[in-house]
Every structure is written in C-alpha cells, then in structure tokens.
Amino acid sequence: MSTMPPPTLLDEPTLARLRQLDPGGAARLLPRVIAAYATSLERLLPDLAAARAATPVNLTVVRHVSHTLKSSSASLGALHLAEVCAEIETKARSGETLGLDTLLDNMLSEIDQVRLALKALPI
Numbered sequence: 385m386s387t388m389p390p391p392t393l394l395d396e397p398t399l400a401r402l403r404q405l406d407p408g409g410a411a412r413l414l415p416r417v418i419a420a421y422a423t424s425l426e427r428l429l430p431d432l433a434a435a436r437a438a439t440p441v442n443l444t445v446v447r448h449v450s451h452t453l454k455s456s457s458a459s460l461g462a463l464h465l466a467e468v469c470a471e472i473e474t475k476a477r478s479g480e481t482l483g484l485d486t487l488l489d490n491m492l493s494e495i496d497q498v499r500l501a502l503k504a505l506p507i
Contacts, residue, residue, distance in 0.1 A: 393462065393498060393501040394462060394501050394502070395461035395462075395463050398458075398461030398463070402417060402461075409507070414507055417460065418502050418505070418507075421456055421457075421502070422499070422502075424452065424456055425495065425499070428449045428452060428453065429449075429495075431445055431449055432445065432446065432449045432488070436488060440481075441481060441484070443477075443479060443481070444476075446472065446476040446484070446488070447472075447473055447476035447477055450469040450472035450473040450491070451469070453465070453466075453469045453491075454469035454470050454473060460502070462494075462498045464494060465491065465494040465495065465498055468487060468490055468491045471487055472487050472488060472491060
C-alpha cells in the first residue's frame with residue numbers, strides 16, 4: 385500500500401494531454417470527461433456501499449468498481465487514486481479481505497479529494 389500521497393492530487397501532464405485533444409476548448413472535452421467521471425462515481429459508489437455491507441462482502445462488485453475507477457481515475461490524472469483502486473482490485477480478485485476495509489476507506493477519502501480538485505480545475 386502506498387504510504388505517501390503524490391505532491392499534487394491531479395497529474396498535470398495527464399490533464400495537459402486531455403487539453404491538447406481540444407486545444408481551443410470548443411468541444412468542451414475536459415468538462416465532458418469530468419462530468420462523465422462524476423456520473424460514473426454516482427453510479428458505482430452505491431454499488432460499492434452495498435457490496436461492503438453484504439455478508440460476506442461481495443468481492444465481485446468490489447473488484448468491478450475498483451477496476452472501473454482505476455482506469456477512469458488514471459485518465460483524469462488521479463494517479464494515486466488509481467493506484468489505490470489497483471491494490472483493491474488485486475485483493476478482491478485474490479479473495480483477500482484482510483485490510484480491505486482500510487483500503488476502501490482510503491479510496492473513498494481520495495475520491496472526495498479528487499472531486500474537489502476537479503471542481504477547482506480551471507477549464
């Protein structure tokens with residue numbers, strides 16, 4: 385598990401690559417990608433909460449949610465969040481639950497921070 389967060393929450397080179405795809409901003413690519421990410425979170429987080437509340441925890445859903453968020457977070461430059469998601473996905477795939485709650489709590493905290501950072505982005 386990563387113990388040190390990255391110096392910035394969102395990787396600027398990743399965001400710069402997204403901005404280069406829509407240089408003038410006419411297509412509003414970055415705002416649309418951020419909106420799609422937010423919609424994905426709204427859909428996935430209730431599923432994750434239900435999976436965590438299940439007895440036993442539904443590792444299939446945990447794996448699916450963490451896999452999906454790993455990719456979408458990385459594409460927006462939330463690289464630390466993507467790393468946490470990858471670690472959760474690996475644990476869920478192997479059926480390991482020891483330490484999973486802590487990782488999931490870390491992921492949810494990181495998601496909150498990423499949401500705020502995305503809202504603060506100059507678009």
